[in-house]
């Protein structure tokens with residue numbers, strides 16, 4: 613099987629390596645937009661589809677994997693912060709509450725699109741203003757949905773999670789492994 617990961621994320625590369633199957637990485641700079649009114653799980657699956665579709669068009673014989681992660685807090689969708697102020701505002705929004713992390717995955721094979729998503733609940737400790745500012749100074753928030761990385765210093769902000777940890781990091785590998793096996797037999 614010729615497998616391609618359509619992602620620039622170093623985390624997704626590392627996580628896909630856990631499957632023990634060789635793969636290539638190919639990234640497109642396709643515009644990531646979605647229509648208004650979609651539910652969070654629909655947003656992540658749609659964005660995962662767009663990312664993988666752009667690569668599948670020119671790699672028709674390969675299986676292409678794309679993924680997308682967003683954070684949802686009180687109905688607000690949080691992507692990556694544009695600047696320090698936005699990172700502070702997102703982390704303040706997440707402080708002391710439970711939010712949801714959605715990761716959608718698209719598997720494209722032989723012109724067919726197979727989509728799935730996973731959701732993990734994450735509870736943050738109540739954060740002091742100073743703690744938020746210090747965390748933002750680490751630089752960790754800037755390439756991450758919701759402005760934190762649970763796998764880094766962000767681990768200290770998290771009180772508990774419910775669901776797959778790897779969904780939060782950006783790729784639900786254990787579900788992906790099973791879904792890949794399913795589509796290989798079709």
Ligand SMILES: Cc1cn([C@H]2C[C@H](O)[C@@H](COP(=O)(O)OP(=O)(O)OP(=O)(O)O)O2)c(=O)[nH]c1=O
Pocket residue numbers: 618619620621623624639663679680681682683692713755756757758760761762763766780781782
């Ligand atoms: C909440 C959270 C997100 N993230 C990351 C996962 C994703 O890489 C990123 C969300 O942005 P995405 O747009 O999903 O992905 P990306 O731009 O990093 O990579 P690509 O589109 O090329 O596949 O946030 C963490 O690494 N840790 C976390 O705890």
